[in-house]
Amino acid sequence: xxxxxxxxxxxxxxxxxxxxxxxxxxxxxxxxxxxxxxxxxxxxxxxxxxxxxxxxxxxxxxxxxxxxxxxxxxxxxxxxxxxxxxxxxxxxxxxxxxxxxxxxxxxxxxxxxxxxxxxxxxxxxxxxxxxxxxxxxxxxxxxxxxxxxxxxxxxxxxxxxxxxxxxxxxxxxxxxxxxxxxxxxxxxxxxxxxxxxxxxxxxxxxxxxxxxxxxxxxxxxxxxxxxxxxxxxxxxxxxxxxxxxxxxxxxxxxxxxxxxxxxxxxxxxxxxxxxxxxxxxxxxxxxxxxxxxxxxxxxxxxxxxxxxxxxxxxxxxxxxxxxxxxxxxxxxxxxxxxxxxxxxxxxxx
Amino acid sequence: xxxxxxxxxxxxxxxxxxxxxxxxxxxxxxxxxxxxxxxxxxxxxxxxxxxxxxxxxxxxxxxxxxxxxxxxxxxxxxxxxxxxxxxxxxxxxxxxxxxxxxxxxxxxxxxxxxxxxxxxxxxxxxxxxxxxxxxxxxxxxxxxxxxxxxxxxxxxxxxxxxxxxxxxxxxxxxxxxxxxxxxxxxxxxxxxxxxxxxxxxxxxxxxxxxxxxxxxxxxxxxxxxxxxxxxxxxxxxxxxxxxxxxxxxxxxxxxxxxxxxxxxxxxxxxxxxxxxxxxxxxxxxxxxxxxxxxxxxxxxxxxxxxxxxxxxxxxxxxxxxxxxxxxxxxxxxxxxxxxxxxxxxxxxx
DNA sequence: CTGAAAGCGCTTACAG
DNA sequence: CTGAAAGCGCTTACAG
Numbered sequence: 138x139x140x141x142x143x144x145x146x147x148x149x150x151x152x153x154x155x156x157x158x159x160x161x162x163x164x165x166x167x168x169x170x171x172x173x174x175x176x177x178x179x180x181x182x183x184x185x186x187x188x189x190x191x192x193x194x195x196x197x198x199x200x201x202x203x204x205x206x207x208x209x210x211x212x213x214x215x216x217x218x219x220x221x222x223x224x225x226x227x228x229x230x231x232x233x234x235x236x237x238x239x240x241x242x243x244x245x246x247x248x249x250x251x252x253x254x255x256x257x258x259x260x261x262x263x264x265x266x267x268x269x270x271x272x273x274x275x276x277x278x279x280x281x282x283x284x285x286x287x288x289x290x291x292x293x294x295x296x297x298x299x300x301x302x303x304x305x306x307x308x309x310x311x312x313x314x315x316x317x318x319x320x321x322x323x324x325x326x327x328x329x330x331x332x333x334x335x336x337x338x339x340x341x342x343x344x345x346x347x348x349x350x351x352x353x354x355x356x357x358x359x360x361x362x363x364x365x366x367x368x369x370x371x372x373x374x375x376x377x378x379x380x381x382x383x384x385x386x387x388x389x390x391x392x393x394x395x396x397x398x399x400x401x402x403x404x405x406x407x408x409x410x411x412x413x414x415x416x417x418x419x420x421x422x423x424x425x426x427x428x429x430x431x432x433x434x435x436x437x438x439x440x441x442x443x444x445x446x447x448x449x450x451x452x453x454x455x456x457x458x459x460x461x462x463x464x465x466x467x468x469x470x471x472x473x474x475x476x477x478x479x480x481x482x483x484x485x486x
Numbered sequence: 487x488x489x490x491x492x493x494x495x496x497x498x499x500x501x502x503x504x505x506x507x508x509x510x511x512x513x514x515x516x517x518x519x520x521x522x523x524x525x526x527x528x529x530x531x532x533x534x535x536x537x538x539x540x541x542x543x544x545x546x547x548x549x550x551x552x553x554x555x556x557x558x559x560x561x562x563x564x565x566x567x568x569x570x571x572x573x574x575x576x577x578x579x580x581x582x583x584x585x586x587x588x589x590x591x592x593x594x595x596x597x598x599x600x601x602x603x604x605x606x607x608x609x610x611x612x613x614x615x616x617x618x619x620x621x622x623x624x625x626x627x628x629x630x631x632x633x634x635x636x637x638x639x640x641x642x643x644x645x646x647x648x649x650x651x652x653x654x655x656x657x658x659x660x661x662x663x664x665x666x667x668x669x670x671x672x673x674x675x676x677x678x679x680x681x682x683x684x685x686x687x688x689x690x691x692x693x694x695x696x697x698x699x700x701x702x703x704x705x706x707x708x709x710x711x712x713x714x715x716x717x718x719x720x721x722x723x724x725x726x727x728x729x730x731x732x733x734x735x736x737x738x739x740x741x742x743x744x745x746x747x748x749x750x751x752x753x754x755x756x757x758x759x760x761x762x763x764x765x766x767x768x769x770x771x772x773x774x775x776x777x778x779x780x781x782x783x784x785x786x787x788x789x790x791x792x793x794x795x796x797x798x799x800x801x802x803x804x805x806x807x808x809x810x811x812x813x814x815x816x817x818x819x820x821x822x823x824x825x826x827x828x829x830x831x832x833x834x835x
Numbered sequence: 836c837t838g839a840a841a842g843c844g845c846t847t848a849c850a851g
Numbered sequence: 852c853t854g855a856a857a858g859c860g861c862t863t864a865c866a867g
Binding site: 496498499500510511514515517518542543544545546547548549550551 | 859860861862863
């Protein structure tokens with residue numbers, strides 16, 4: 138690893154070729170593990186590569202070969218553990234494929250998302266995985282990334298999506314099925330007055346989860362009261378603040394399907410402040426199965442979205458697309474799994 | 487944005503130059519906002535760039551200019567919210583500087599870290615931010631990245647670090663000061679028998695926090711019992727399991743400084759299982775100020791490391807280094823801030 | 836203010 | 852099996 142080369146200049150194939158008395162082409166063939174090159178020549182070149190501390194310049198190779206060795210990953214909110222896990226899963230698979238992840242974060246702003254996509258696309262990623270900011274628009278995204286680079290949309294739909302974007306793959310969670318199962322579970326535990334708590338009607342995931350909730354309630358013919366659908370920001374703090382809205386009118390619900398775990402944990406907090414013991418006096422379910430769902434008191438029945446596995450899956454889908462650009466678009470809706478932890482929703486007394 | 491170009495070929499400066507009847511050099515000058523070019527010519531070229539949907543090829547430009555427009559970020563555990571926040575902070579600043587983040591995750595494995603560094607370095611990042619895997623070795627890292635690319639070490643020390651790595655910048659948290667303040671706070675609340683709970687002696691952050699704890703105890707002359715220093719994995723689950731170790735011998739502590747918030751939350755769980763009400767029967771402090779510290783019951787007094795701010799700071803330090811490669815290395819130890827939430831450590835009755 | 840030429844570090848046919 | 856030549860898409864002196 139020691140280098141005789143002055144720090145000012147990078148070692149290139151030319152240096153190696155000169156030192157070995159071969160052509161640059163030969164060095165290139167060695168680098169690319171070509172079987173064409175003589176065993177002894179290869180050994181000599183490899184020794185010299187090591188000796189001079191040669192570092193392959195993949196950008197130059199990509200330019201010449203017109204290939205890419207990167208995948209762009211644009212996340213709406215990287216600080217959110219769900220998306221952080223997702224990103225980790227993507228990066229696992231991208232790394233295994235010998236490629237590198239170009240990271241971008243939009244902070245839930247479609248404007249930032251535009252800027253980030255514009256910047257990343259100039260680096261020539263082979264494909265893009267986009268977890269859209271809320272309100273992100275399909276036309277804007279197309280304008281930013283062009284039609285040449287395969288794109289996979291994760292988790293949310295883009296607004297205004299038209300048939301001309303049908304070539305984009307997508308991977309989403311089956312929000313509706315999940316919320317349906319959670320609601321059915323609470324019903325099976327004996328609840329009739331069940332609320333849907335948290336989230337925002339603007340978001341497609343919230344709309345889908347609500348639809349699943351309503352579907353399950355309708356399936357058994359239970360009525361729903363308007364004040365049982367409470368909107369709040371998808372944060373603990375706001376959920377805690379909004380808890381009382383559930384009890385403002387009669388009849389009050391005895392259970393709630395929550396938009397996600399953060400909201401459910403916040404609701405627990407809000408219930409406790411009203412003197413209600415979550416789990417005992419009021420049953421609830423979450424969505425996501427974040428780490429603390431299992432460790433909260435009471436532990437939380439929730440829907441596992443397996444974000445790391447989804448990240449791996451998204452990356453695999455995109456790599457598949459790079460191999461076969463003309464295959465029909467795949468729109469996968471991954472099922473979520475109900476994780477029953479009795480303490481947050483025991484049988485109704 | 488509509489493109490007349492067949493999908494098979496990318497639009498290049500050559501296409502734009504031909505369409506406008508100017509040379510490629512002129513197009514290049516327009517792209518780089520040079521004041522040299524005539525106003526009308528510029529307008530014509532810009533219109534044509536838009537018309538053909540030109541996308542700048544930054545890799546080609548970087549090759550020619552021998553510059554870089556990326557920063558590599560290698561994280562030991564991206565799924566950990568602390569590091570996810572850190573990564574988000576890094577990416578904010580990198581993006582603001584018009585650069586792009588190359589992401590890598592080592593999953594706490596020095597071997598994976600080596601592989602990831604080796605892969606990222608081939609993409610020619612301008613600099614590297616490394617949050618080392620536990621046990622990562624300075625010589626190995628140097629072998630993987632070479633001496634040419636500036637590196638900033640975050641959060642942990644590399645093992646076997648020698649004077650020859652003194653050119654690496656570093657940003658760490660003042661673990662010792664933080665633990666000292668937490669311990670002093672518990673002492674001020676009236677505790678004398680204070681434990682240090684959780685973490686692993688292999689990790690430098692754990693050793694530093696323990697040192698701060700001991701220092702504070704010694705400063706007031708309080709004795710420490712060996713069974714008050716309990717090791718466990720830095721996870722809730724293991725912390726809950728290890729809680730009883732605190733009570734195996736007499737005298738039992740009345741409070742604990744915990745290695746981090748996850749461990750503190752786990753300890754709360756373990757205390758509750760033993761019939762002790764955390765906060766009332768046993769005081770404790772955390773470290774990190776993760777989101778649920780404020781919302782746990784009882785809410786947790788802890789030390790705020792502000793990971794997002796640290797990410798921004800790390801990126802700024804590295805960008806500064808790129809501007810001034812020969813400046814002396816900076817080794818910054820960022821203070822952490824005690825966030826007092828009385829409910830986890832009220833005055834001792 | 837604009838153009839012709841050379842070159843960043845690599846790879847790919849094509850000869851030999 | 853190896854080498855000479857051309858070229859990926861851009862930028863930079865250097866002329867004019």
